[in-house]
Amino acid sequence: MDARTQEFVEHVQSGGLVEVHDWMPDEYRARLIKFVEMHGNSELMGVLPERDWILRAPTLQRKLALTAKIQDEVGHAQLIYRVVEDLGKPRTACLDDLAAGKSKFHNVFHYPTQTWGDVGVIAWLVDAAAIVSQKALLKCSYAPYARIMKKICWEESFHILHGRDVILALVTGTSEQFELVQEALTRWWEPLMHFHGTPIPADEDPMVFWRIKSQGNEAARQEFLDGYVPQIWELGLEVPDSRLRRRDDGVWEYSEPDWEKLAAVVSGHGPASQDRIDFRRTTRADVEWVARAILAEAA
Amino acid sequence: MIFEVFRRERQGQPFQHAGSVDAPDGRFAEIYAREQYGRRQESAALWLVPREAVREVDEFPDEFDLKYRRVDGYSIKARLKEARAAAEDVARSRDAFSAGEIR
Numbered sequence: 001m002d003a004r005t006q007e008f009v010e011h012v013q014s015g016g017l018v019e020v021h022d023w024m025p026d027e028y029r030a031r032l033i034k035f036v037e038m039h040g041n042s043e044l045m046g047v048l049p050e051r052d053w054i055l056r057a058p059t060l061q062r063k064l065a066l067t068a069k070i071q072d073e074v075g076h077a078q079l080i081y082r083v084v085e086d087l088g089k090p091r092t093a094c095l096d097d098l099a100a101g102k103s104k105f106h107n108v109f110h111y112p113t114q115t116w117g118d119v120g121v122i123a124w125l126v127d128a129a130a131i132v133s134q135k136a137l138l139k140c141s142y143a144p145y146a147r148i149m150k151k152i153c154w155e156e157s158f159h160i161l162h163g164r165d166v167i168l169a170l171v172t173g174t175s176e177q178f179e180l181v182q183e184a185l186t187r188w189w190e191p192l193m194h195f196h197g198t199p200i201p202a203d204e205d206p207m208v209f210w211r212i213k214s215q216g217n218e219a220a221r222q223e224f225l226d227g228y229v230p231q232i233w234e235l236g237l238e239v240p241d242s243r244l245r246r247r248d249d250g251v252w253e254y255s256e257p258d259w260e261k262l263a264a265v266v267s268g269h270g271p272a273s274q275d276r277i278d279f280r281r282t283t284r285a286d287v288e289w290v291a292r293a294i295l296a297e298a299a
Numbered sequence: 300m301i302f303e304v305f306r307r308e309r310q311g312q313p314f315q316h317a318g319s320v321d322a323p324d325g326r327f328a329e330i331y332a333r334e335q336y337g338r339r340q341e342s343a344a345l346w347l348v349p350r351e352a353v354r355e356v357d358e359f360p361d362e363f364d365l366k367y368r369r370v371d372g373y374s375i376k377a378r379l380k381e382a383r384a385a386a387e388d389v390a391r392s393r394d395a396f397s398a399g400e401i402r
Binding site for chain 2 (some may be wrong): 295
């Protein structure tokens with residue numbers, strides 16, 4: 001490591017921040033682009049499972065709320081891709097790579113949504129898991145990304161409440177409705193346990209080394225479990241893991257998730273991966289004329 | 300073309316940098332900025348400034364460490380203690396004098 005890089009590492013590790021025009025080591029830039037791009041991809045792909053339910057949402061109020069949430073998520077993708085662009089990768093290249101299956105997006109968006117219960121679980125628990133990660137990113141060493149995260153966290157808090165409201169309406173409804181939620185939770189538990197990634201120790205995690213992330217994967221998962229398992233249990237819902245329990249020292253024990261499955265899912269082998277990527281590709285081709293028309297008008 | 304976006308959250312507050320948008324021209328920059336920074340009524344006003352128009356000044360050398368211009372240039376604790384003790388002494392003598400203990 002050369003002296004300049006060494007100085008940079010000390011700067012970020014001691015809490016220093018990096019701005020868009022500051023010098024940064026190539027490795028830092030490359031890791032940052034990959035990480036932030038995946039975040040942007042996830043926001044964009046994350047609306048597809050929910051989009052399927054706009055027309056099927058049970059009431060007008062739910063349709064409007066779901067539409068607003070989707071609009072927010074696409075807005076987050078816009079903000080995040082802008083950060084990637086300033087780091088040197090154009091938005092068109094991000095969208096090309098996403099449509100070609102070359103870049104990644106979060107595991108939870110590789111699964112289909114089977115019922116309205118899934119929509120509630122996604123809005124409540126998937127967004128809750130995401131907000132744990134995103135809150136930790138408020139301390140990211142790359143300041144433009146951290147600043148954007150502030151706005152994103154503010155909007156996500158409405159999403160969680162919306163999700164919780166959907167779930168509460170169902171669990172206080174008929175026994176079929178309660179069952180709908182229980183089935184959805186059972187389906188989504190494994191993806192939720194995968195969400196924060198393998199329990200790689202924070203001091204071996206290169207993302208923590210560069211202080212792109214300020215929290216290790218396992219710490220994030222523990223925070224999620226500690227915050228939300230009690231909320232799940234209090235509704236009389238069952239988490240499909242008989243080993244799940246909170247020890248006296250506050251640490252949550254759980255059955256080891258299948259990490260190979262996670263690796264397969266995020267590399268495009270999840271149950272809905274190909275459908276989603278295909279949809280992204282065809283939609284992009286379908287609306288290309290809009291971009292052309294806009295650029296022609298502006299020229 | 301990149302436009303830096305500044306956002307005023309409420310009337311009377313300063314504009315703060317919020318992010319940026321990439322747009323073919325000012326009109327589109329406005330549409331994008333409205334969508335991304337004003338959609339949820341989170342802004343009372345926005346400023347859109349072409350990135351090239353921003354003149355950044357970010358070096359403020361302080362070679363002489365001019366502490367007398369700053370709060371940390373003044374350590375009054377010891378002197379204040381001394382002054383208070385002196386004032387107490389004076390008050391004590393005065394009380395003793397009026398009580399007739401001292402002539």
